[in-house]
Amino acid sequence: EVQLVESGGGLVQPGGSLRLSCAVSGFTFSSSSMFWVRQAPGKGLEWVSYISSSSSVIYYADSVKGRFTISRDNAKNSLFLQMNSVRDEDTALYYCARQGIQNPTRYYMDVWGKGTTVTVS
Amino acid sequence: VLTRPPSVSVAPGQTARITCGANNIASETVHWYQQKPGQAPILVVYVNSGRPSGIPERFSGSNSGNTATLTISRVEAGDEADYYCQVWDSSTNHVVFGGGTKLTVL
Numbered sequence: 001e002v003q004l005v006e007s008g009g010g011l012v013q014p015g016g017s018l019r020l021s022c023a024v025s026g027f028t029f030s031s032s033s034m035f036w037v038r039q040a041p042g043k044g045l046e047w048v049s050y051i052s053s054s055s056s057v058i059y060y061a062d063s064v065k066g067r068f069t070i071s072r073d074n075a076k077n078s079l080f081l082q083m084n085s086v087r088d089e090d091t092a093l094y095y096c097a098r099q100g101i102q103n104p105t106r107y108y109m110d111v112w113g114k115g116t117t118v119t120v121s
Numbered sequence: 122v123l124t125r126p127p128s129v130s131v132a133p134g135q136t137a138r139i140t141c142g143a144n145n146i147a148s149e150t151v152h153w154y155q156q157k158p159g160q161a162p163i164l165v166v167y168v169n170s171g172r173p174s175g176i177p178e179r180f181s182g183s184n185s186g187n188t189a190t191l192t193i194s195r196v197e198a199g200d201e202a203d204y205y206c207q208v209w210d211s212s213t214n215h216v217v218f219g220g221g222t223k224l225t226v227l
Contacts, residue, residue: 035216045154045162045205047216059214095161100152103168107209107216108152110162110173 002026002111004096009116012086020116022079022096031076033057033078033099036081037091038118040059048094049081051108063089083118091120123206123219130225137193139222141206144187150210151189153182157202162214165204166191193224201226 008020022034036048049070050059058070069082079096094116097109124142131137141151151169154162164173166182167191189216193200206219 037216044203044221045156045207045218047218052218061215100164100167102171102173106150106152106168108150108164108167108207109154109162110167111166112163114161 002098004098004111004113006094006096006113006116009118011025011119011121012083014087014120016086016120018060018083018086018118019085020081020094020096022081023112024077024079024096024098027098027101029072029077032101034072034103035097035099036070036079037095037097037109038094038106038110039115040089040092041068045090046092050099051079086118086120088120094118123208125219125222127220128223128225130227131193131196132227133196133198135196137196137200137224139191139193139206139220139224140189141189141191143208146189146208147185147189149184151182151184152207153191154205154207155178155200155202156205162203162205165191186225196224196226198226200224 005023012018028054029119051070061121067085071080096113098111100108123188139154153166155165165180170182170183181192205221
């Protein structure tokens with residue numbers, strides 16, 4: 001069974017740092033590109049970052065560029081999001097998601113974790 | 122920017138159509154997600170009209186002109202959810218989500 005399990009969320013003060021993790025199982029992680037997507041309370045989905053399978057291609061949303069860093073450890077089947085200089089507006093449920101394997105040339109998410117909550121206050 | 126109706130209401134057994142608009146969106150590939158309260162999103166349509174394994178045939182997608190459409194036939198109470206369209210902006214290398222449409226089953 002394909003599983004993505006996020007962890008590392010919690011309460012952090014403005015200007016502080018937090019490191020989110022996403023442990024995956026049930027598929028070949030090293031062959032899959034991954035995303036982080038967040039959802040503020042009562043709001044819609046907001047894309048945060050993308051990383052290719054080999055970490056050679058990385059993209060960030062403008063709202064987090066320069067503050068967040070995405071990375072992965074293919075040997076440990078894990079995805080990470082280092083969040084620095086956090087702001088009130090970073091408060092959200094953070095999901096990790098796999099790039100769709102049905103059409104690997106397209107950027108979409110076919111499997112999502114349940115998310116981890118980050119509260120900046 | 123992807124435009125969409127904030128809400129759509131439909132009676133059980135009827136057809137729901139949820140739209141996602143942008144200038145010449147037909148030149149993009151559009152994907153759709155369903156999110157029920159308290160749950161993570163799930164992919165219901167990929168690349169305009171593809172249906173992932175496990176998604177009922179009642180869910181279908183189309184993309185033409187300035188509008189992409191998610192069509193849900195024979196709507197059931199369990200289809201009540203927020204639905205999001207999504208594209209890839211190749212000019213900025215950004216994922217873009219629509220604001221979400223709340224489907225209410227009357």
